[in-house]
Amino acid sequence: MNRWTAIGLTLSLLGACSTAPPRIESHALGKVTGQSGDRYIIAAVDNDPSAFLASAGSTPHGYDNIALYGPTSRAQALMRSLEKEYRLREISDWPIEPLHMHCAVLRIPDGADRAALLATISADPRIKLAQPLQSFATRSNDYNDPYLELQRGLRQMNVLEAHPWSTGEGVKVAIVDTGADIGHPDLRGRIAAADNFVDSDADRFRRDRHGTEMAGAIAAVANNHEGIVGVAPGVRLFVFKACWQLHDDADAATCNSFTLARALVAALDAHVQIINLSLTGPDDPLLSDLIHEGLRRGVVFVGAASSTADGRGLLHQPGVIEVASVETPSPSDTALYAPGRDILTLMPGGHYDFATGDSIATAQVSGVVALLLAAHHALTAAAAYKLLQSTSAHPGSGSGAGAGSVAAVAGAVDACAAVTALLGRGNCTRPTGTDPADDPVHHLALH
Numbered sequence: 001m002n003r004w005t006a007i008g009l010t011l012s013l014l015g016a017c018s019t020a021p022p023r024i025e026s027h028a029l030g031k032v033t034g035q036s037g038d039r040y041i042i043a044a045v046d047n048d049p050s051a052f053l054a055s056a057g058s059t060p061h062g063y064d065n066i067a068l069y070g071p072t073s074r075a076q077a078l079m080r081s082l083e084k085e086y087r088l089r090e091i092s093d094w095p096i097e098p099l100h101m102h103c104a105v106l107r108i109p110d111g112a113d114r115a116a117l118l119a120t121i122s123a124d125p126r127i128k129l130a131q132p133l134q135s136f137a138t139r140s141n142d143y144n145d146p147y148l149e150l151q152r153g154l155r156q157m158n159v160l161e162a163h164p165w166s167t168g169e170g171v172k173v174a175i176v177d178t179g180a181d182i183g184h185p186d187l188r189g190r191i192a193a194a195d196n197f198v199d200s201d202a203d204r205f206r207r208d209r210h211g212t213e214m215a216g217a218i219a220a221v222a223n224n225h226e227g228i229v230g231v232a233p234g235v236r237l238f239v240f241k242a243c244w245q246l247h248d249d250a251d252a253a254t255c256n257s258f259t260l261a262r263a264l265v266a267a268l269d270a271h272v273q274i275i276n277l278s279l280t281g282p283d284d285p286l287l288s289d290l291i292h293e294g295l296r297r298g299v300v301f302v303g304a305a306s307s308t309a310d311g312r313g314l315l316h317q318p319g320v321i322e323v324a325s326v327e328t329p330s331p332s333d334t335a336l337y338a339p340g341r342d343i344l345t346l347m348p349g350g351h352y353d354f355a356t357g358d359s360i361a362t363a364q365v366s367g368v369v370a371l372l373l374a375a376h377h378a379l380t381a382a383a384a385y386k387l388l389q390s391t392s393a394h395p396g397s398g399s400g401a402g403a404g405s406v407a408a409v410a411g412a413v414d415a416c417a418a419v420t421a422l423l424g425r426g427n428c429t430r431p432t433g434t435d436p437a438d439d440p441v442h443h444l445a446l447h
Contacts, residue, residue: 041108042106042132071102165420171373174239194239205241280358292319300321300381304323323338328340340356
């Protein structure tokens with residue numbers, strides 16, 4: 001690293017201020033890295049504005065003859081006096097023009113109590129500022145959820161790469177489905193409301209499998225040392241039970257026009273932004289009218305694509321985002337795709353297991369839509385669909401915004417490509433490593 005690169009790095013870390021070149025010793029700050037931060041403080045004194053003209057050749061090419069803000073002799077002398085009086089050792093110093101102060105990073109004496117020393121220094125009328133040298137960290141998607149490595153769906157859709165831009169924070173998502181284990185540790189803090197339009201059996205509600213699986217895929221809490229990470233871990237979930245589970249040990253469930261209509265009305269009354277419908281069924285005038293009204297209000301409906309040969313069904317209508325799993329292509333030519341085989345998600349009773357089918361693929365796309373809406377609150381269903389379609393690439397196409405990414409290979413929605421395209425932040429590239437579609441999935445006894 002050359003001298004000026006080091007200076008630039010120091011400025012970005014310590015205050016983005018102009019400085020006179022002779023006073024910065026940024027290489028010295030490198031010695032602090034990795035050491036105990038409680039041995040260092042930052043102190044500042046008044047520095048009367050005093051610009052001087054740098055001589056030619058004293059700045060990098062392109063910056064000759066600009067006025068730099070430097071420390072006054074008075075500020076330098078005062079800092080030296082303070083160092084001697086309090087037995088401090090300067091590591092680096094820099095003048096901060098916007099605040100009219102001269103700052104220094106100082107090491108405190110061995111054995112000294114930093115808090116007590118800071119209290120004493122802060123009371124000194126010659127000191128303008130005194131504080132600890134504190135540590136900060138960039139936001140990272142290196143989550144601590146133990147089963148993250150088993151979540152092939154997140155990798156196939158570049159979801160983790162999208163999280164630095166959006167986690168769906170605050171977006172309201174309704175799951176119209178069976179009940180769900182709303183007390184699951186991996187949903188803690190994610191459930192905004194829940195209601196039952198089938199019966200009054202609260203225990204049965206929490207033991208329902210299908211809704212629990214959908215909730216986990218969409219919103220499992222990230223970085224909580226529990227299980228998995230949802231596609232949109234920042235959303236607020238509304239769980240509306242309109243379907244009843246047929247068997248205790250299987251996902252199969254059924255609903256009817258009446259229960260679904262009541263749940264849809266509840267979702268509209270709650271002013272949700274997304275309604276996940278991981279179900280399939282025939283055309284229904286009442287439900288279609290409710291969907292049309294929701295679309296008119298700006299609600300985004302994400303539903304499972306019809307599996308019939310003619311592609312007809314309740315959710316095969318303009319404005320609804322239809323989703324199928326990449327492993328079982330839909331006859332619909334408008335369907336989007338997401339991973340749908342062996343997707344790790346939540347199970348009732350605080351457990352975890354793998355789910356397969358168009359339902360889980362649909363829930364994951366609902367999560368991706370939530371990432372988009374958190375980034376752009378006014379995004380319409382039509383715009384969201386167009387964006388997801390344009391940033392996806394079908395298997396073997398070798399083209400499109402998602403080409404070369406994991407999602408392009410898998411034919412699935414590419415979360416990161418969609419979010420960054422929406423924000424105008426450029427393209428995502430394929431993460432290093434092998435194609436996760438080729439990774440073996442081990443069916444572990446997860447609990």
